[in-house]
Amino acid sequence: MFALLICFSLLFNFQLADKDTTELPSEIESVTVFQNQAQIQRKIESSFQSGTTVIVFTGLSETLLDRSLQLKGNAPFTLLSLTTRFDFTEQAVSQPELERLKAQQMELLTQISLEQAELEVIQNEISMLGSTQDIIRNNKLSTEEINSLLTLYRTKLSELYQKRISQNQELTYLRADLEKVYQQINDLGRVERDRFKEVVAEVQLDSPAEMEFTLEYQVSEAGWIPSYDVRSEDINSPLSITYKAKIFQNTGVDWNNIKFTINSGDPTSNATKPELQTNYVGFYSPSRNARSAIMPSNVTSRRTSEVGIIRGIIKDDQTGEALPGVTVFVEGLGSGTATDLEGFFQIPQVRNGNHSLRVSSIGYAPVRIPVQISNNGRYLEIPLEQDVANLDEVVVVAEGQLSGVVNSIKMRGDRSLPAPKEFEPQIIQNQEVSNQTSFSYEIAIPYSVPSDGKYHTVDIKKESPESDYTYSTAPKLSEFAYLVGSLPDWNDLNLIEGEANIYFENRFIGTTFLNPVSSSDTLDISLGKDEQIVVQREQLKEFSSKNFFRNRTRENIQFEISVRNSKSQPITIKVEDQIPISTNEEIKVSVKELSDGKLNDETGIISWNLTINPGETKRVRFGFELEYPKGRRIVY
Numbered sequence: 202m203f204a205l206l207i208c209f210s211l212l213f214n215f216q217l218a219d220k221d222t223t224e225l226p227s228e229i230e231s232v233t234v235f236q237n238q239a240q241i242q243r244k245i246e247s248s249f250q251s252g253t254t255v256i257v258f259t260g261l262s263e264t265l266l267d268r269s270l271q272l273k274g275n276a277p278f279t280l281l282s283l284t285t286r287f288d289f290t291e292q293a294v295s296q297p298e299l300e301r302l303k304a305q306q307m308e309l310l311t312q313i314s315l316e317q318a319e320l321e322v323i324q325n326e327i328s329m330l331g332s333t334q335d336i337i338r339n340n341k342l343s344t345e346e347i348n349s350l351l352t353l354y355r356t357k358l359s360e361l362y363q364k365r366i367s368q369n370q371e372l373t374y375l376r377a378d379l380e381k382v383y384q385q386i387n388d389l390g391r392v393e394r395d396r397f398k399e400v401v402a403e404v405q406l407d408s409p410a411e412m413e414f415t416l417e418y419q420v421s422e423a424g425w426i427p428s429y430d431v432r433s434e435d436i437n438s439p440l441s442i443t444y445k446a447k448i449f450q451n452t453g454v455d456w457n458n459i460k461f462t463i464n465s466g467d468p469t470s471n472a473t474k475p476e477l478q479t480n481y482v483g484f485y486s487p488s489r490n491a492r493s494a495i496m497p498s499n500v501t502s503r504r505t506s507e508v509g510i511i512r513g514i515i516k517d518d519q520t521g522e523a524l525p526g527v528t529v530f531v532e533g534l535g536s537g538t539a540t541d542l543e544g545f546f547q548i549p550q551v552r553n554g555n556h557s558l559r560v561s562s563i564g565y566a567p568v569r570i571p572v573q574i575s576n577n578g579r580y581l582e583i584p585l586e587q588d589v590a591n592l593d594e595v596v597v598v599a600e601g602q603l604s605g606v607v608n609s610i611k612m613r614g615d616r617s618l619p620a621p622k623e624f625e626p627q628i629i630q631n632q633e634v635s636n637q638t639s640f641s642y643e644i645a646i647p648y649s650v651p652s653d654g655k656y657h658t659v660d661i662k663k664e665s666p667e668s669d670y671t672y673s674t675a676p677k678l679s680e681f682a683y684l685v686g687s688l689p690d691w692n693d694l695n696l697i698e699g700e701a702n703i704y705f706e707n708r709f710i711g712t713t714f715l716n717p718v719s720s721s722d723t724l725d726i727s728l729g730k731d732e733q734i735v736v737q738r739e740q741l742k743e744f745s746s747k748n749f750f751r752n753r754t755r756e757n758i759q760f761e762i763s764v765r766n767s768k769s770q771p772i773t774i775k776v777e778d779q780i781p782i783s784t785n786e787e788i789k790v791s792v793k794e795l796s797d798g799k800l801n802d803e804t805g806i807i808s809w810n811l812t813i814n815p816g817e818t819k820r821v822r823f824g825f826e827l828e829y830p831k832g833r834r835i836v837y
Contacts, residue, residue, distance in 0.1 A: 217479040227416065231461040232650075233641070234448055237564075240269070243416045249407050253281065253433060256452050259288065262420050262452035266400045269419035276410050281403040289396045302386050309379045313372060320368040326734040327361050330354060389623060397453070422564070423450035425463060427699035428658070429715060431726055433686060435706060436670040440686045440726065442694070443663045446642075447526075447656035448528065456650045464641040465663060465697060488806060500570055501582035509678045511572060512547035513581030515540050515560065526656070527562040530698070532569075537714045539700040551680040552779075553837070560585065575836055582780035620706070639693050649821055664694055670728075672774035674736050682734035683727050691717065692723035703728055734766040734772065744824065752831045759794065759824035766813040774811040778824045781837035788835060793824040 227243040267285050373656065400416060408722070430443040446463045450456065461697075496502060499518070515527045523544025530537030533549060540546045553574050558581075561567035565585040572579050644663045650657045669687040674680075684705070696717040703710040710729035717724060744759040766772050781806040783790045792800065798807040798821060809821050829835055 216803045222257060223249075224257040224259055227258050229454075229456060229459055230415075231460045231462065231738065232456055232463055234425045234446070235428070235464050236420050236467045237424045238266070238421055238468050239450065239452075240417060240419045244413060245416075246411070246413045249404075249406055249410055249412050251406050252457040253403065253405045254278075256319075256402045256404060256414065258402070258416050259397075260454070261418075262396040262401060262423045262454045263287070263396050263398050264420045264452045265400075266419045267423060267565065269546045271417040271569050272404075273415040273417070275413045277407070278412070279405040281405055283400070283402050285398050285400050287396050289398050289508065292638070299386065302382055302808075304331065306379065306386070308380045309375055309382060309548060313375050313379065316368055316372050316375065318355075320365065320372070323365050323368060327358065331359050331399075394632055419468065420450075422452055422454045422654075423448075425449070426656075427700035428748070429695040429696075429699060431665075431669075431686070431701050431713075432689065432704040433668075433706075434730060436684070439665045440668040440688070441663065441665050443641075444661040446659045446661055448650050448654050448659060449654055450650055451654040452651055452652050455652050456648075458647045458649055460647050461650075461659065462641050463644065463659070465695070487769065491758055492751060494569060497568060499584050500568075502570075502572075503580050504828070505578040505580050505638060507578035508576055509553075509574060510547060511549045511551050511558065511574070511581070512545070512578070513583060514544045515562075515585060516544060517565075517585045518586045524562060524565075526700075527560060527585070528698070530559045530561075530714075531572075532557045532559055537698070537716055538712075550675060553676075587831065593678045641649075666690065666694060669720040672731065672734060672772055673777070673779045674764070676736050676738035679779050680729075680736045680738060681730040681732075682736055682764070683730050686726045686728050688726070695725075701726070728784045731768075733767040735763075735767060738778070741822070742781070749831055754827075754829055754831050754833075756827040757793065757824065757828075759822060761820055761822045763818055763820045764811060764813060764817040766815055773810065773812050776811060776821060778807050778823060780805045780807065780823070781827075787830055787833075789828040791828070792825040795823050795824055796821040798823060 227245045228243055229244045230244050235239040235240075241262075245256070247259070265285065270283055270285070271486055272280055272283055278345075315422045353503065400418070402416075404413070406412070422834075425446045425448045427447045430445065432443070434439040448461070448463075511531070514526045515529070516522060517524055523540075523542075524539055525542045525544060527539065527540040527546070528543070529540065529546045529548065531551060538546050551574050553576060556572045556574065558570040558572050560566065560583055562585060565587055569581070570581065570583065572581075574751065596752055599801055643659070644659060648657070648659055666688050667690060669689065671685050671687065672682050673685050674682045694717075696715055698714070698716050701713050702714050703713055705728050713727050715724075715726065739761055741759045743760055744757070746757045748755050760778065762776055762778065764774060764776060780792060780800070781790055782803075795807060796809070798809045800807050807823055811819050811821070813819050827835065827837075
């Protein structure tokens with residue numbers, strides 16, 4: 202098959218040689234950045250004669266996805282063929298800083314080689330001096346001659362040892378400088394491209410014309426992740442949310458002074474609707490039906506004493522390097538975070554139970570990891586495997602007369618794709634455009650994003666939605682009160698899950714994770730803990746007991762939660778705790794006291810809404826009884 206493609210390519214290029222070929226430089230007009238890819242639009246303008254002409258678009262990224270090619274024009278034309286080929290003669294755009302570092306690297310490597318050669322000479326001289334013992338042993342020398350020879354031996358050997366020490370020190374310094382240069386080159390983040398792609402379009406015109414051709418295609422190794430700045434001056438002011446896009450690309454072609462469109466879509470995701478299959482009922486067989494979650498073999502997991510905290514580090518599976526900006530999300534709980542610059546993450550307040558941890562990052566295959574929390578914490582070391590999109594070699598052939606666009610496109614395997622429609626570009630001042638399956642933002646100010654793989658932040662828009670403020674605490678997990686900003690009408694904000702920087706009263710509070718994947722009418726954003734609200738939770742030993750009745754154990758447990766308001770104004774705070782839920786008929790749980798708290802029978806969570814005046818302390822109690830078989834141990 203590969204040989205067939207080579208033969209076809211040679212035949213195709215031979216046929217093109219007999220036709221008028223025009224190589225035209227093209228500039229990037231605009232870029233639409235998706236979450237895992239980007240769509241590039243290039244334009245050329247030139248005069249063309251009637252008949253068949255071959256147009257070659259040169260200097261394109263080798264990450265170009267062939268199946269995404271589209272050619273449009275501003276006048277009628279017939280597209281006879283559209284294909285790609287590699288160009289190994291195109292020189293990458295010179296980067297002065299990279300070139301300087303490479304020159305410094307070569308200079309250091311040369312110096313290291315010279316110093317190593319000198320060290321080898323010194324070592325050989327030391328070895329030659331070792332033959333002095335043979336001279337004394339094999340020759341009859343006088344005492345004076347022996348003393349003179351030994352003096353020379355000692356003096357020369359001392360000198361050589363000092364030179365060797367000096368050479369080794371110099372080599373150490375040079376290697377340290379070389380390592381710094383390597384780190385600087387890596388910090389630039391550039392992938393050196395030794396080849397580029399060309400797009401070859403064979404078109405036919407009925408008459409001479411001034412034509413403008415637009416080439417559109419998608420590239421991999423590019424995308425964006427959302428981030429936010431959430432600000433609040435005080436609890437009497439609405440939240441202000443600044444939307445940001447962290448754009449990255451490593452295509453080998455810099456995007457200089459380009460008009461960007463940020464799109465929420467993901468072309469790499471499966472666009473096919475899943476189909477339900479017949480669901481058969483049968484008797485349970487552990488050997489055939491059990492599908493318990495299995496920990497991936499390359500993930501390291503260990504239990505910790507940090508109750509309700511999942512933390513760890515995420516690395517590249519191949520290089521072992523720490524991965525920043527990786528999304529870590531506990532499915533079903535609505536909590537998550539992103540790794541810091543050292544690849545570390547931490548998710549607090551994870552309740553007891555079996556959870557699924559979803560880990561995803563651009564350019565890496567997502568993974569799901571089962572995590573069990575039972576009055577403990579978990580530390581995880583997670584390697585991610587790179588996920589590189591396959592680049593298919595395709596030949597696209599169009600049929601029929603076109604009016605600015607291709608009427609139909611045929612690909613190998615007789616799979617047909619509808620031709621894209623031609624639209625006039627709209628100049629929108631960072632205006633939001635809603636589509637059927639996604640939404641996008643057209644950025645009015647041109648930006649530059651170099652091909653260095655780093656994040657380049659672009660401000661998208663700013664919203665100040667209606668906000669409500671409440672305090673909340675779950676002292677079982679953390680004896681702190683947290684200020685929470687609630688957005689009652691958040692569905693129209695078009696939020697995407699991502700990390701947010703929190704600013705309150707003009708100071709940086711910390712980071713949180715916005716998770717809009719929820720059916721709730723209200724979106725809560727944690728704005729940090731308030732040190733002026735003191736929360737304590739303690740078990741009341743005098744009201745707790747353990748006794749035995751026949752073959753059963755009865756255990757009574759009672760807790761008290763106290764909340765003190767040290768602020769100068771009254772507060773309203775939501776206090777939450779929980780009573781365990783039994784999943785075994787041999788274990789019975791009975792509620793004994795709630796202090797007017799509201800109990801959710803399905804989750805066991807109790808909530809109190811307290812209004813506390815300045816300087817006031819309020820207390821609530823709750824208690825329950827556990828009854829279970831004598832001699833058995835329970836965990837909750």
